[in-house]
Amino acid sequence: MxxxxxxxxxxxxxxxxxxxxxxxxxxxxxxxxxxxxxxxxxxxxxxxxxxxxxxxxxxxxxxxxxxxxxxxxxxxxxxxxxxxxxxxxxxxxxxxxxxxxxxxxxxxxxxxxxxxxxxxxxxxxxxxxxxxxxxxxxxxxxxxxxxxxxxxxxxxxxxxxxxxxxxxxxxxxxxxxxxxxxxxxxxxxxxxxxxxxxxxxxxxxxxxxxxxxxxxxxxxxxxxxxxxxxxxxxxxGREEWGLKRLAVETVARRVRPEPAIPPIPGPPVSSATPLHRALSEMVARGADRLPVVDGEGRPAGVLHLADLVRDPSAPPPVSPPVSPPVSPPVSP
Amino acid sequence: MRLDPLTGRLMLALLALAALVLGMPALKPLFAALYPALDRPLYEAETFLTLTLDHMALVGASSLIAVAAGGLAGIAVTRPWGAEFRGLLEAVATMGQTFPPVAVLALAVPSIGFGPLPALIALSLYALLPVVRNTIAGLEGVSDAVRESARGLGMGPWETLFRVELPLAAPVILAGVRTAVIVNTGTAAIASTVGAKTLGLPIIVGLNGSNQAYVIQGALIVGALALVLDAGFERLAAWSVRWRTEG
Structure with a gap:
């Protein structure tokens, strides 16, 4: 073009x-x-x-x-x-x-x-x-x-x-x-x-x-x-690198195509949701699993917290980015 | 229908002018009473209507010349290809302004002779500076963002000038034309010294012959004419920025 x-x-x-x-x-x-x-x-x-x-x-x-x-x-x-x-x-x-x-x-x-x-x-x-x-x-x-x-x-x-x-x-x-x-x-x-x-x-x-x-x-x-x-x-930026990493992918990439058993309480998230939003949702609900639906609202599986923390389909990063020290806490 | 205040003001000034021009002979007894020593208390060599029309023709022609020449020159020096001449143009226009019009008239007479022509030249030169200066200022006042988007959307230089730059510069340019016309309305009276027939004629004749009634009659009408033109420009100025006050 x-x-x-x-x-x-x-x-x-x-x-x-x-x-x-x-x-x-x-x-x-x-x-x-x-x-x-x-x-x-x-x-x-x-x-x-x-x-x-x-x-x-x-x-x-x-x-x-x-x-x-x-x-x-x-x-x-x-x-x-x-x-x-x-x-x-x-x-x-x-x-x-x-x-x-x-x-x-x-x-x-x-x-x-x-x-x-x-x-x-x-x-x-x-x-x-x-x-x-x-x-x-x-x-x-x-x-x-x-x-x-x-x-x-x-x-x-x-x-x-x-x-x-x-x-x-x-x-x-x-x-x-x-x-x-x-x-x-x-x-x-x-x-x-x-x-x-x-x-x-x-x-x-x-x-x-x-x-x-x-x-x-x-x-x-x-x-x-x-x-x-x-x-x-x-x-x-090193600040919030992990959240940025999650933000560039959607739930569809990490969802496990399995039935939600036992049933998970709370409304499902769409598979098009960016992963950082899904993580935020987990924190808000105090849950480590979320029910997922596809674009038409049909159940599409379950999103696990563990799969957010590490991409199950990718090898570990060769050079993990250095995070700023966690303590002492940085003043906002 | 309700008139807006500006149109109302223009109408009022026009009425005053018409009353003075056409009704001056009726004031003859008044001037006779005010100046009992004068044989002729009313200027009657020509009608005031003739003088007013001639005066307006001289102001109109000289202003048109100044607007055409000054406007084109102002546009030219704000284009990339004319920018070099900007300093020169501003110098010439400033000289035109600082030169007393009487001096231009005096210089013009030996080369051109008496009559309306030297007056036209002097007044045109005199009106040039406000027009040039305001054309440049108005065009320069158009924001870079507007210019850049005009170019980026695919307007050519002339399309940008006519669709965007001139309409946005219009209020400032108009203010320059207004100054030029008002100043020329007063200055045109002086042109009677070189034989141009204007409302200055009764004033000059009156000054020469110690006839204050003539001076007052000429001055009153010049003043009324200036008011009419000023009110007219006020109206025009409001129209040129109507988009600013909309809504």
Whole structure:
């Protein structure tokens, strides 16, 4: 879908992106993560030609984008930025309709699309269609920002720290929204963040950048269990490593397909539940076993605490991450 | 139907102007009583309607020239390709402002002659600075986030300018045009010294001939005209930011 070959960008004597090669697969949710100044935003902005690389080739669907008209390229790639950048003099409807209007869609089709997107982003069309950006909260503005980026049904969505300025609750809600939109539309998403937890929660693959170089590009589980360098391990953080490890897998991976005998009290958990939630549930109930149901609500087996603590299907990790000392207790 | 206060103010100023322009002859007895020593207490060489229309034509033409030239120049120097000329443009516009209009008129007369043309040149130059300065300020005031998203969504430079930058800069640009027009309305009176027919004519004639009644008559109408234009711009300014006050 998007292929980068030894892409390099310098600003003066500073090399922002240093010979990065990678591919983003069709339909993939790829998260670029790294500290500030690691080149992740620059890399993203080269994908829609907001920045031109000094050397290297970027292909979208096999075509070298250096040979494509930049406006046409950008109109088929959605773009969302941290500061949202809604047009303050336009209503929500007109903001969302920006790209369809540029592409000359018929009015009725634009209107239907706006309604559809407002509903997708959980904004009541009756209330928000004619509102102006200054009348919206930060989270609502970014919902409109995402809707605007999706308006012309782009196959690629580029997002530059879209939720970094939002409070944790709003951010969590929008992350959930993005995961659902990705599942529902199959849009290829390239998402930049400096927050490794956000990356692990959203990504099919996490691309870790440092000093302009691509350090590791791997699924969240591999980033956690097999970090390519100390830098990646530091970025993941040693705090609550175990919970993060559990969070990247679902109950389905660890459930024992056995009948719940004797019957386990309490409501069952879904097999799609992330494992850290299941652990939390066990602690809350004071139980070491949970009944599990599949997506249709049929019994799917039993989840055992022992299987959370150690993956029954995997060998023990070669280099277990070092945990911080447990005592004396660290002040929060 | 209820009028909003701004439209009401504009209507009131228009009424006052019309009453003064058309009703001045009716005030002749009043001026005769105020200045009993004067043979001719009312300026009657031309009608005040003619003078007012000529005055407005001069202000309108010079302001249009300033807006066209200043606006285009302001847009040009805020584009990447014109940025080098920004310092030069600002210097020229500032000089235009600091140059007393009387001096421009005096310099223009020997080369162009008497009449409305030197007046037009002087007033156009004079109106240039507020327009240029506010066009630049207005365009620069558009936030980087808005600019970046316009570009990132696939708007070209002209689409960004016309759909996003100019509408957002409009209130600031409009404030510059308003200053230019109001200042020119006053300054155009001076243009009568070089033979342009404006509302300054009764004022100049009155000053030369110690006829205070003439001076008052000319000044009253210039003042009323300035009020009308100011109220008109006030209305326009509110319209240009209607999206800010919506809802």
């Amino acid at each position: 998007i292929a980068l070959e030894r892409v390099t960008k310098r600003f003066g004597s500073w090399t922002a992106v240093d010979a990065v090669s990678m591919t983003v697969e069709e339909g993939e949710f790829l998260v670029l993560v790294g500290p500030s100044g690691s080149g992740k935003s620059t890399l993203l902005r080269m994908m829609n030609r907001l920045i031109a690389p000094d050397s290297g080739i970027i292909r979208v669907d096999g075509a070298d984008i250096a040979g494509l008209p930049p406006e046409a390229l950008r109109r088929r790639m959605g773009y969302v930025i941290q500061s949202v950048g809604l047009f303050p003099h336009w209503t929500v409807e007109r903001n969302i309709a920006t790209v369809p209007d540029l592409l000359g869609w018929p009015r009725a089709r634009v209107r239907d699309r706006v309604t559809e997107l407002l509903e997708l982003l959980k904004l009541d069309p009756r209330r928000f269609r004619t509102a102006y950006p200054h009348q919206l909260s930060g989270g609502q503005q970014q919902r409109v920002g995402v809707a605007r980026a999706l308006a012309a049904e782009p196959r690629v969505l580029l997002m530059d720290e879209p939720f970094s300025a939002l409070d944790p609750i709003t951010r969590g809600a929008l992350q959930g929204e993005m995961a659902a939109i990705h599942r529902g539309t199959g849009t290829t998403i390239v998402f930049v963040t400096h927050d490794m937890d956000e990356a692990l929660a959203l990504a099919d693959r996490v691309a870790v950048m440092d000093h302009g170089r691509l350090v590791q590009c791997a699924p969240p589980l591999a980033i956690l269990t097999d970090p390519a360098s100390g830098m990646v391990r530091d970025l993941v």
